[in-house]
Structures are given as structure tokens and as C-alpha cells.
Amino acid sequence: MKTNDLKRLARRGGFEERSRAAAAGLPDLAAADGLLDVAVGTMSSPVGELFVAVTGRGLAAIAFEGDRYRDLVLGRIAQLISPRILPSPRATDAWRRELDEYFAAERTRFELPVDRRLIHGIASDVLKQTSKIPFGEVSTYGAIAKKIGHPSAARAVGRALGANPIPIVIPCHRVIGASGALTGYAGGLDRKVRLLELEGSVLPGSLGGA
Amino acid sequence: MEPTLRAFPAQAPPCLRRGRPRAAPAIAVVVTSTVPPFQDFLEANRATVYRFLMVAVGPNDVDDCFQDTFLSALRAYPRVTGGEHLDRWILRIASRKAIDHHRAGARHALPTADPPERAATSEDPTRDDDLWDAVRVLPPRQRVAVVHRHVLDRPYAEIADLMGTSEETARANVHQGTKKLREMMR
Numbered sequence: 001m002k003t004n005d006l007k008r009l010a011r012r013g014g015f016e017e018r019s020r021a022a023a024a025g026l027p028d029l030a031a032a033d034g035l036l037d038v039a040v041g042t043m044s045s046p047v048g049e050l051f052v053a054v055t056g057r058g059l060a061a062i063a064f065e066g067d068r069y070r071d072l073v074l075g076r077i078a079q080l081i082s083p084r085i086l087p088s089p090r091a092t093d094a095w096r097r098e099l100d101e102y103f104a105a106e107r108t109r110f111e112l113p114v115d116r117r118l119i120h121g122i123a124s125d126v127l128k129q130t131s132k133i134p135f136g137e138v139s140t141y142g143a144i145a146k147k148i149g150h151p152s153a154a155r156a157v158g159r160a161l162g163a164n165p166i167p168i169v170i171p172c173h174r175v176i177g178a179s180g181a182l183t184g185y186a187g188g189l190d191r192k193v194r195l196l197e198l199e200g201s202v203l204p205g206s207l208g209g210a
Numbered sequence: 211m212e213p214t215l216r217a218f219p220a221q222a223p224p225c226l227r228r229g230r231p232r233a234a235p236a237i238a239v240v241v242t243s244t245v246p247p248f249q250d251f252l253e254a255n256r257a258t259v260y261r262f263l264m265v266a267v268g269p270n271d272v273d274d275c276f277q278d279t280f281l282s283a284l285r286a287y288p289r290v291t292g293g294e295h296l297d298r299w300i301l302r303i304a305s306r307k308a309i310d311h312h313r314a315g316a317r318h319a320l321p322t323a324d325p326p327e328r329a330a331t332s333e334d335p336t337r338d339d340d341l342w343d344a345v346r347v348l349p350p351r352q353r354v355a356v357v358h359r360h361v362l363d364r365p366y367a368e369i370a371d372l373m374g375t376s377e378e379t380a381r382a383n384v385h386q387g388t389k390k391l392r393e394m395m396r
Contacts, residue, residue: 003360010261010361019260022273074247085247
């Protein structure tokens, strides 16, 4: 017997595929044992592939495709919520459906709960005010700053919106500059334009203009 | 090459360390749980653990033991902190599962309870079936030690750590197991 024979035993019979299949069975087993703290999944959308993270409390994060933020957000979830993170189509299904309906223009507000454990400090006030901007309307950084009682804090508002862990659902794309310029978006300005177009927002000034 | 995931090394805070005081960092390092998301940990160790269990428990039980191993890990995962080599930790759990599996099986075992899968994918199926027959009759601890050594190429010191034995015992388990296999396969 050569020791390589044993290595061959370990690899035979579609080993790579079999190990993937066994791993894919884990999330449901984990959920049955109450061990699936954070379920993650992906979905396609008009603004590219979306990554969603759902906990027992609700939707905790959304990240855009090719976003460095996805790994960052996973790290923050591991630290602030739980490292028991597994992909699970089943556990993310309800939220993915609501998002699908939104992108199909069949839904103008989200009803499932969100998990705000990734949001802290001033961002919590900023994002709460942002959540009140209705579908199809826009507000400005200055207006949000005023609403949270810090009228001169437009920059801090911008930063808080840039770090929004649940874009789209907490509609930071509906916040623009006072001049009507779109200013910026963590997911890229193209996505901001696309989302506002989707909602049929009429912007003061030309869309995407200076 | 094995992927290595490492949490912060376990180290007592400066005030608890004995001996000659060393230059301490100006700001005390707060040791928090910094394990990676479980899905990354699973993906990094999936192949190694599966290969190990494939030979350690056989093709019929590998899936159950694999899932059992990672479920145990998932249960303990939030409490895993600094100082742990996660890649060793999961193999330690897998080793225990493999040995427990054989012990549980032995209590109500039929000699043919674990028939080899007649796979057509191997270069020499008959020879593989003979090898499976030989592997299956090894005592569990020898079987596990042999797999660590000859499938995963682990050094004896690490096999000792993975199986909770001395290095001498690890060496003896590997040698005796390998010798038996060679005799049976002659």
C-alpha cells in the first residue's frame, strides 16, 4: 500500500461536489437547532446583484454587487450581532420577495421588520428621519440636519447616510443636495439615479446635473 | 496548502503577565471575539474536513459526520475567542466525531454495516475496495491517526494535539495503523 492510495480514497466519487452538497444542507439543520442567527442571500435587481442579511429581528443589511462593503458589513455583523452567519435562501426569502415587488413597482413601502443593530449614535437619528421620506419624494442633507436638531451638521448627515447598512429600504437615495445635485451615493451615483428613476421622482433641477 | 484562519493569539493582559515587564502598548488591546463569519470559516475548511471524514468514517457516513461536526462548531462558535487556530479546532471536533461514530456503531454493528461504495470513478476500483476493507477494520484511533498523517499530511505533534494524546501515542497509532494496512494490502 502506498500512502497516495489513501489520498485517492479521500478524493474519489465527486468529492468537491459532495462536500458542497453536504455544506449546503447545513443552514436548514442549523435553523432547526436554533443556531442560524444571521441568514444571508443574494438576488438580482435593476441595480445589480444585491446581498441581503436577515436576522431573527429583521433585515440587518443590504450590500451592492462588487461592493467592498459586503465583506466589511459581514465583519460588522459577526462582531455586533453574531458570527453564526450562513447562506439560506429559505430564511431570506420573505425579504427578497418584498424587494422584488419594490423593483417591479408593485410596492412603495416595506412592511417586514428591520434589525437596526448595525446603526449607532447620530446615524440612528439621521436614518430614522430618512426612513420618513416617502416613495417618489426627495429631501436634502440640510433638511435632515435640521430635523435632527443640528442644522449645521449637513456633512455629518452625509457621512451617516454613506454608512447606511440598509440602503434602498432605508431610502438614503432620496436625500440630495440643496441645489438639486445628487451629490453622492455609497453604491455609486448610477445606482442612485436608477433608484430615483424607478420611483419616478421629479427632481428640482436637471437629473444628475451640477 | 491549508487555509489558516487565526484569531488573535491568546495572551494575558500586561498586568497579569509574569516575569520581566516588557514595553507595553500605550493603549491596552481589548481582546474581543474576532472570528470570521461562519460561512467563511465553513468554506475555508470544508474540503479538508470532508476529505478527512471520507476516509475516517467512510463514504456512507461522511455526510452525516460532516454536518454533525460543523453543527457542533456552530453551536460553540460565538464563544470561540483568541488563541484558537480555527483550522485545528474544527479538525479536533471532526476527530472526536469520527471516533464517537465508530464507538456508537460498534455497539450495534453488523460486520457488513459499512459496505464499500462501488465507485466507477477510481483508477482501480477493485484495489480501492480492498483498501476500504482494510481501512474499515482498523481500530478507530489508529484509523483517525493514519488519516491525519497520510491523507492530510499532518506532523505528529499536530496529530497529538488534534487527538488529545502525547506525541509518542500519536506516532504509535500512525505506525501501527499503517503497518496493519500494509499487511492487509500485501
